[in-house]
Amino acid sequence: MEKKRIYFDHAATTPVRREALEKMLPYFSEVFGNANSQHMFGRDAVKAVDEARDTVARIINAKPSEIYFTSGGTESDNWALRGTAHARRDKGRHLIVSSIEHPAMIATAKQLEKDGFDVTYLPVDETGTVSPESVRNAIRDDTVFIGVMTANNEVGTIQPVKEIAAIAKEKKITMFTDAVQAAGVLKLDVKELGVDMMSFSGHKFYGPKGVGVLYVKSGVKIDPVMTGGHQERMKRGGTTNVPAIVGMAEAFRLADEEREKNAAYVTALRDRFIAGVEARIPDVKLNGHRVNRLPANADFSFRYIEGESILFHLDLAGIAVSSGSACSSGSLEPSHVLLAMGVPEETAHGSIRFTFGTDNTAEEVDYAVDVLAETVKKLRAMSPLFKQFEGEKQYV
């Protein structure tokens, strides 16, 4: 039998789609100029980058001059938070971020705390949602930054960014949203959302890795973090990564064009998967919000068993997923997102994230449900926490 290779980890990264790859290729060797050079080689490169900037700006309803290219989501998040903290430090030293932000935000906030800034980490409810009311309550006279992600990368919960941005605007606080998981999936209109800054990353929507965007509304203060040359209107140093930018813009354009079709496709896969798991496996919990969740995300806790061992059993069966278990985290801490949602440590331990893509099929989903039911049964049989009780008859 041919070894299966089923990829259910699209929130981690996606393959570069063919159209984007083809569009990138000439910019490695033929049109290789430094976009900062004044000669014709440079001008050719600038032309490609300008086009990419226009495309990205149009899709999120921004001006091209508000789009900054970066090395990815991590850099954009770092820049937004640190760059605002420094630019607005005379006004205040208080920053607000949600407790379920990506480590790119949390680790940056922690570092800023060491540098003398105060940070409030907003709680979330059991669905992983930040309440606008909690934002309002956290605001102080010296608050200069609010960062709440558009959608969470682990449990897929979509946040009330628009409502939170309205509060930020009223209080003249810079509002940032990390849209890394939402870009290319949800309709993102910076004006409608009312945000001052937004980050996203090419590799989450079938573009290349190592390239991203920070949108900064004109007039909003931000200090450079990547200091260097004159690139990106003196705001972000570093020789422009022309092929990656071209590829990201093309992938973003196509994702936008196909948005509704693709969302419907992956939502159907996800719902088939959720229904299959809930029908076949007792004692599971869908983490996150049932309705306000990313189309591609299904995050489950399988009680009494540990995520890394589930992950490896699936891997051996040719299914690639990721886990929020302490054992697979490197830091030996369970997912900070699940803990913030009040999921008990033991349950967080058995959590697995499945994220679907346009390259997946219903057959793959059905196969995965079968393998998963087997795996969970096998691991529970060796779990000291699992009482056999009616377990047997509930597996079908």
Next chain:
Amino acid sequence: MYNEKVMKVFQNPKNVGEVENYDAIGTVGNASCGDIMQITLKIDNDVITDAKFKTFGCAAAIATSSTATEMIKGKTLDDALKITNRQVVEELEGLPPQKLHCSVLAEEAIRAAIEDYRKKQGA
């Protein structure tokens, strides 16, 4: 990240479950990641005649549980107590450094089970 041997043992662990009418039981928790291991033993004349485990933990924890229970079968209690987590890891041809703590769980569970037995005997 795991070597072939570890993955092989993880896929087909030996001695899973609970020894019927066990003479000793040891349950320990792993402070670092929250995992739990239970070992049950059948003991005859101070010799371990059967050993089984139940583990709530990662692939390394499952593999070391299986290997450790294999290693203590047929041994006297004193010899079983001499088995260290390092020996279990050697038997598995190594574990990633961040997974060494999982092997300690097996050693501790064996110790706890034997202590349990000796306490019961002494009482």
